[in-house]
Amino acid sequence: MSSVNFINKTAGWNLQHTYGKLPSGFFTYQQPIPVKEPKTVIFNEDLSKALGLDFSDFPPQEIALLFSGNKTPEGSQPLAQAYAGHQFGNFTMLGDGRAILIGEQKSPNGNLVDIQLKGSGRTPYSRGGDGRATLKSMLREYLISESMHHLGIPTTRSLAVVESGETVYRERSQAGAILTRIAQSHIRVGTFEYARQFLPLEAQKQLTDYTIERHYPFLKEEENPALALLMAVMEKQAALVVDWMRVGFIHGVMNTDNMSIAGETIDYGPCAFMNTYNLKTVFSSIDVNGRYAYGNQPYITHWNLSVLAGALLPQIHTDQKQAIELAQEALNAFPGMYEEKWLQMMRGKLGLMEFEASDKPIIEDLLALMQQFAADYTNTFVALQTGDFSGEAFFETSAFQEWFLHWVKQVTRNGRTLEAVQKSMSSYNPSFIPRNHRVEEALDNASLKNDYQLFKDIHQLLKTPYTPDPAQLHYQSPPPNGDSGYQTFCGT
Template sequence: MSSPHGFYFDNGYARLPERLFARCEPTPVAAPVGVLFNTALAGQLGLDASTLDSPDGAALLAGNTLAEGSEPIAQAYAGHQFGYPNMLGDGRAILLGEQLTPDGQRRDIQLKGAGRTPFSRGGDGRAALGPMLREYLISEAMHALGIATTRSLAVVATGEPVYRETALPGAILTRVAASHLRVGTFQFAAGQRDPELLETLVDYTLQRHYPELRESDNQALALLDSVMERQLDLIVHWMRVGFIHGVMNTDNVTLSGETIDYGPCAFMDQYHPDTVFSSIDHQGRYAYGNQPAITQWNLTRFAETLLPLIDTDTDTAVQKATNVIRSFSGRYDAKWLAMMRAKLGLFGDDPVDATLIQDLLDWMQ
């Protein structure tokens, strides 16, 4: 359904079984004022920048009013946080709907910092202005660097304080994503111990991101392999630019292959593989140099959720999934070497290239 601002929603996720989300609306704020607006992205989405980059538009992007056709929901998901499982969900983000763009794409429009949801677990559901500006800037920088990422449409100040260590000005970020499907979404579904729910989620994921796999003999196994391929490409790009995500929990691993959640993240100024950028990552689990291995670990957790659909015989399912997971290292090494050759301007395929590149990295360190 179209709206005066150009929103044209078709909300497939809101038609899935309601165990996967909770219906809830944003909590209105006192005095919404636009701070940043991404006019170019608005055009790509088919939205009217002239009406959205205005006081009325700020009220809509703060959640004080709802666009026609929106069906606000908070998504349920689980996740391994620093290696430990937890039940999570959108504690401060509300998905307004799925925008159908002029070029036939489908994009989630989500408000981050839009107030409490059933998954807030004692949190206030709000966000501070500084971190929302940071996500806007870094996500758009990542996009400009050619790295798959969620995008930022707008930052709106709320006119209300949020209380962390001190009182900070509040804000809401409008995030745009190919989807918010995560490894953690499948962990939540698997935890329901309902094969039909898991099959429904696989079918939705294939329809949304991997339609070419719908004719596969083993859809779940093909999905695992294709998600791995996109994650491999993503991590190689992170390594290319010295990006440290900081919080590579399974709920921050998208099935679309986009970078998501710009909390404690950074670009290295000086090369060192042990560089960490998270005040709570005391063991260096998510250090720059650990990112490929952690990605493989996260994909192993994804594989575990798919076992019942890969094969009815558990041992056979484990073997098939393990074969895919074990292919990660070889595939990563090949992609990383190709990236570094291109980065350094090396032509051809010389056997000594890997040694030359490692020598350079050792010197840089």
């Protein structure tokens, strides 16, 4: 099917192209490569409205053509972004090997958001890849990214999934698809690495100025904008990873090209949610050494930030020694920053709102017991919040009961009732998370059997993850085997 440059109706498109004003080395203009037989399988009406878009007058096939990339909206200037990254610690030249940025939509609230087609065909950065994506992996990103949004965690979002009518070859032949991804931007730590390695200093400064203008305008008058940017990104990333830890989310591929400068969760390939609490939990098939295990996520964040600092050194100070000293001083603040945010989060999960020094041992003791007895992470906190301790052998142990009595005494010591404490915990502890076995069942049903009912049911349930629903208790149950042998894959 031949590509058509413009679509007749506007649908409310208000596309800007600020990224294209950066030096040409940061991107390559390219149209999406058309697919054989596009068919929309999921469309996010709520997100569409929030973006100021209205497709109610569009026939389904025209929507499919638009979000497959076979047609492009009026005013679009499609491009693929260049970036690099440290993948499992090794520097690599990368770029949008299977994604095209259509433009930046100016939403009704005045914010700019990237509209990107993922799985839209080969680009100059594909490095031998086919530029395509599987239906199953794009449905995974749609479901998990939208779940993260409703959990209140900063994330890219998903507007549509369009089946391509073509076959994609990964471990086996699979149906192909294109995801429309929405992001504050797609600027990554790896974008700054790329600029540092391959572009002149003036281009590096232009990237910094652009990033500050778009995401951190309050830094524009800072005496040392590059250093100020590093510190602002540190704050964002510390808060983001604390949120991941709060709900048991494991990113799975925390390479520097997957760390958003805007502080959003990005790239939902080998991600998963922890059921049984264990700091060493890994689900990614390619993370054989546990580099990106649940408990390592804060340390890898610090490591990635050090890479960002290295990329910014020439802008931090003209004297390399002084630049290193300034960057190191900033980086040294991260562990304390993270610890403070993590403690505040865990206090919230346990209703410890008086901020006493004695809170930390209670938190650490519970986590140690949960790991010792292989307790379910989500359900343990739900039980403490609701007072319903049925269904977990862990709650019958003398060790837990001793801890529980100590906790009750601690949280009620200043006259607070236990009921008030439990109510305060509700916004920190979701009743429902994307349980891996349920997600896999839904994805297999959809991608292999064209049966989207379970996918839709899970998506609807996860729109209100903090609301208990007695009719959905079966969904709250972890898998009988405790995720033994479960693996996720990157999809490229």
